[in-house]
Amino acid sequence: MTLDDYLREAEVAHGHLCAGQVLGVRLAMLGLEKLGIEDPRGKDRKRLVTFVEIDRCATDAISLVTGCRLGKRALKFRDWGKMAATFVDLGIKDVSTGKAIRIAAKESSKALARAMHPEIESKNQQQMLAYREMPEDDLFTKQWVSVKLPADEFPGYKGERIVCAECGEGVNFHREVLRDGRVLCRACAGERYYEIL
Ligand SMILES: [Zn+2]
Ligand SMILES: [Zn+2]
Numbered sequence: 001m002t003l004d005d006y007l008r009e010a011e012v013a014h015g016h017l018c019a020g021q022v023l024g025v026r027l028a029m030l031g032l033e034k035l036g037i038e039d040p041r042g043k044d045r046k047r048l049v050t051f052v053e054i055d056r057c058a059t060d061a062i063s064l065v066t067g068c069r070l071g072k073r074a075l076k077f078r079d080w081g082k083m084a085a086t087f088v089d090l091g092i093k094d095v096s097t098g099k100a101i102r103i104a105a106k107e108s109s110k111a112l113a114r115a116m117h118p119e120i121e122s123k124n125q126q127q128m129l130a131y132r133e134m135p136e137d138d139l140f141t142k143q144w145v146s147v148k149l150p151a152d153e154f155p156g157y158k159g160e161r162i163v164c165a166e167c168g169e170g171v172n173f174h175r176e177v178l179r180d181g182r183v184l185c186r187a188c189a190g191e192r193y194y195e196i197l
Contacts, residue, residue, distance in 0.1 A: 001065075003029065003132070010061045019127035020057025023083070023139075027058065027103050028065035030136060031087035034101045041067035046156075047091035049074050049149065053082040058105075073155040088147045090154075100147045103140050112138055164188055 006025045011017040028050075037044045050068040052059050052075065062085050068074035084104035113130030120126040131139060152159055152174050161170045166188035177189040186192075 006061070006065055010064050013064050014057065014060040017128070018057050019124050019131055021061045022128050022131040023105055024058030024061025025065055026131065026136075027085060027105065027140060028062045028087075030140060030142070031085065031101055031103050032066065034142065035087055035089045035099070037087075037089065037091075040065070044091070047089060049076065049088040049090060049147075049153075049155065051076045051078055051086040051088070051147070053078050053080040053084045053086075055079065056083070058083060073153075073157070076153070086145060086147060088149060090149075100145050102143045102145045106139060106141060109134065109139050 003025060006029065007017065007021060010021040010025055014021055031050075032038075032040055032048075035048075037047055039045075040048050045067055048066055048068055050062060050066050052062055055077065063069055063075055066074075066087070070077070082104065084102060086100050086102040088100040109131070110127065112134065113127045116130045116133065117126045120129065151157060157173065159173060161172050162176050162183055163170055164176065164185035165182040166184050169185055171185050175186060177184050177186055179189050187194075
């Protein structure tokens with residue numbers, strides 16, 4: 001699959017073509033290339049877990065290219081507001097510390113896009129074109145990293161399900177909290193993001 005192939009798919013999946021799609025597709029393609037993963041949505045589909053650090057346009061493109069989805073537990077979201085993603089190769093011997101590469105968009109790429117195409121008024125159009133043309137090293141930084149991925153974070157993990165002592169709702173993947181000797185869900189333990197009306 002080429003950049004253009006992915007962008008066509010990304011446009012359909014995301015709903016529009018934007019600078020974020022170009023950035024996300026290139027970021028993900030670079031991650032796969034560095035890990036030597038050729039067919040992430042086919043024969044290599046169980047080899048990859050991707051951490052994304054932002055929930056913006058590019059995130060959809062990263063998910064599309066890698067085939068890593070939230071519902072498969074292969075896409076992990078860290079809400080850091082950063083245009084970056086880490087690609088973890090599970091297809092190696094010591095899977096507890098996977099070989100991984102973290103790729104971040106350079107802050108300078110926006111200014112460079114302006115310098116490359118001052119004739120284009122729309123920021124989105126300007127960046128869309130410039131992010132296609134820009135050399136990899138102008139667009140991204142890369143770091144080899146090690147990611148500790150506990151067994152219960154793996155996509156295929158099957159664990160026991162406990163029931164919250166307070167609300168009675170079931171909790172998977174060891175997300176329960178022990179509080180004063182009681183096993184609680186995170187909401188009942190005080191991490192509720194909603195208020196009951
Ligand atoms: Zn978009
Ligand atoms: Zn509860």
